[in-house]
Amino acid sequence: MLTTxxxxxxxxxxxxxxxxxxxxxxxxxxxxxxxxxxxxxQLEEMKLLKRVHGGASILQQKGIEPTTYxxxxxxxxxxxxxxxxxxxxxxxxxxxxLDAGTxxxxxxxxxxxxxxxxxxxxxxxxxxxxxxxxxxxxxGGSIKFSTNAIVGGTAVQFLSEYRMDKCFLGMxxxxxxxxxxxxxxxxxxxxxxAIRLSSESYVLADSTKLNEATFAKVADVNDAIIITDNxxxxxxxxxxxxxxxxxxxxx
Amino acid sequence: MLTTxxxxxxxxxxxxxxxxxxxxxxxxxxxxxxxxxxxxxQLEEMKLLKRVHGGASILQQKGIEPTTYxxxxxxxxxxxxxxxxxxxxxxxxxxxxLDAGTxxxxxxxxxxxxxxxxxxxxxxxxxxxxxxxxxxxxxGGSIKFSTNAIVGGTAVQFLSEYRMDKCFLGMxxxxxxxxxxxxxxxxxxxxxxAIRLSSESYVLADSTKLNEATFAKVADVNDAIIITDNxxxxxxxxxxxxxxxxxxxxx
DNA sequence: ATAAATATGAATGTTTGTGACCGATTTATG
DNA sequence: CATAAATCGGTCACAAACATTCATATTTAT
Numbered sequence: 351m352l353t354t355x356x357x358x359x360x361x362x363x364x365x366x367x368x369x370x371x372x373x374x375x376x377x378x379x380x381x382x383x384x385x386x387x388x389x390x391x392q393l394e395e396m397k398l399l400k401r402v403h404g405g406a407s408i409l410q411q412k413g414i415e416p417t418t419y420x421x422x423x424x425x426x427x428x429x430x431x432x433x434x435x436x437x438x439x440x441x442x443x444x445x446x447x448l449d450a451g452t453x454x455x456x457x458x459x460x461x462x463x464x465x466x467x468x469x470x471x472x473x474x475x476x477x478x479x480x481x482x483x484x485x486x487x488x489x490g491g492s493i494k495f496s497t498n499a500i501v502g503g504t505a506v507q508f509l510s511e512y513r514m515d516k517c518f519l520g521m522x523x524x525x526x527x528x529x530x531x532x533x534x535x536x537x538x539x540x541x542x543x544a545i546r547l548s549s550e551s552y553v554l555a556d557s558t559k560l561n562e563a564t565f566a567k568v569a570d571v572n573d574a575i576i577i578t579d580n581x582x583x584x585x586x587x588x589x590x591x592x593x594x595x596x597x598x599x600x601x
Numbered sequence: 602m603l604t605t606x607x608x609x610x611x612x613x614x615x616x617x618x619x620x621x622x623x624x625x626x627x628x629x630x631x632x633x634x635x636x637x638x639x640x641x642x643q644l645e646e647m648k649l650l651k652r653v654h655g656g657a658s659i660l661q662q663k664g665i666e667p668t669t670y671x672x673x674x675x676x677x678x679x680x681x682x683x684x685x686x687x688x689x690x691x692x693x694x695x696x697x698x699l700d701a702g703t704x705x706x707x708x709x710x711x712x713x714x715x716x717x718x719x720x721x722x723x724x725x726x727x728x729x730x731x732x733x734x735x736x737x738x739x740x741g742g743s744i745k746f747s748t749n750a751i752v753g754g755t756a757v758q759f760l761s762e763y764r765m766d767k768c769f770l771g772m773x774x775x776x777x778x779x780x781x782x783x784x785x786x787x788x789x790x791x792x793x794x795a796i797r798l799s800s801e802s803y804v805l806a807d808s809t810k811l812n813e814a815t816f817a818k819v820a821d822v823n824d825a826i827i828i829t830d831n832x833x834x835x836x837x838x839x840x841x842x843x844x845x846x847x848x849x850x851x852x
Numbered sequence: 853a854t855a856a857a858t859a860t861g862a863a864t865g866t867t868t869g870t871g872a873c874c875g876a877t878t879t880a881t882g
Numbered sequence: 883c884a885t886a887a888a889t890c891g892g893t894c895a896c897a898a899a900c901a902t903t904c905a906t907a908t909t910t911a912t
Contacts, residue, residue: 353859369605372899382861387900403868404899407605473727476744483746490741490751490759493727495734500741508741508759604869623889633871638890654878655889 351381356389364399364408371405428556428579428598433457435598436518436554436577440464444515447544448475450499450537451520453554458482469512471500471540487512494534501536506543517548521555523562524576526589530568538566545569552577560585571595602632607640615650615659622656679807679830679851684708686849687769687805687828691715695766698795699726701750701788702771704805709733720763722751722791738763745787752787757794768799772806774813775827777840781819789817796820803828811836822846 356379363370375386390406393399399406433456440446443465448454450472458478461468468479471489479486491505519541523531530553532538545551551574560578576595580586589595607630614621626637641657644650650657684707691697694716699705701723709729712719719730722740730737742756770792774782781804783789796802802825811833827846831837840846 368609369603371603384861402603402605404603407603473731473739476724476727480744480746480749486744487755488724488739488741488744488751490739490756493731493737493739495731498731500739504738504762505741511755635871636869
């Protein structure tokens, strides 16, 4: 039985059921557990499914970005560590831009008592910012429902009226050659604008985003300081040649 | 049974019923209580539900929940009646401005299926608007903590870039001679701008605001259609000479 | 035809998820 | 307010699922 046949079979099962058990495939295809296991590893590498204990489950559709909702899934400890470290760069009276996203959101508690002024397009940050009474300017523009962010041409235009000391951005892909990328072109343009208007730019991304690339390019890797965690040694040693990459140790 | 399958099942139950009992899941899935308990812990960590004694419940809003400490004014029935009536003026495909404030907020449920585009400076409206997936443009500018509204010169400038079919404003004082007034000059300027940019302007105010005047003038009484309730007969008979004043009957 | 590259399956020790147990805590009831 | 019942969090042992290694089979290139 051909490898591609098995792969096709596994994918058809997944499409039908949403999840699939390893044992279930073994029984139906009459090949060894090892082989199926290898198949699953490969399919996962190709981003065609997500491996889970005991089998696999479908991935959200290709091209569609994860909503903030699903994004919160795991690596919370990493995100918090990254956010805490990023916050250490902020000085008193800074004017900073906070990009929409869960990782950046974790920075907010550290802004207290620093007398910063925050400019943001992230609606998910607003409750926390209000709670801590942090001076906040909200970027105007259209609301994107899937991520609760303000995006679009108006937002870019609004942002252009400001100058920031530092900006802190989330990012979906960080690749030494392909640069910093994110799925939505509108968001990419907004991030790009933020970088242009800020004296210093920081990108917060957990190590799962390293060596990945998504649709729309924001900037080159050298255009921002990358803050990530140490959970992907291989990717890090590769990126660390770049002096702009900072790694936070988690646990 | 795969962990992912159980998680999906629990979430589907939650989506259907709003809450779910631990025992109920145990019975239906035929797995141990411990396992379900662990599942709930994990799902809570992923911010996909809220654990409560005996089971779990959905998180009401995705992400954003302004700390709207509600205007404790008792006249909720009046506000709802006024809002409902005001909504009846909205036509399909209108572009409307919704002012910050609790009365205006009550209009939002009536916007569904009208395909309106909303422009607003009221952060308290955002969760509802997102929930109903109503096309929304948020005015950019500084957040005023006491009312959760966007205000200031930037907001006025932002607003000036738009033209609306109708605007719906809250108001603190309505006086036949002193006109429409509100305590905060910044907010007054924003309301004034909204009126200037809208083809038709509506002011929503319960009858306690009639014959009152506060600090900053927004416009003359004739510059907008006033929608109020019938709980202050004296004030109404006086104002009703003005054809712009509409009175809603609240039993 | 032969060597190199690749795919397979079995054997291994390790990790992870599970269910049962139990004392602590919370909620319901009289 | 006291008591009982339900629910909770933690620990434990066990089995299932896991990654890894190695020997063997299969394919591919020359």
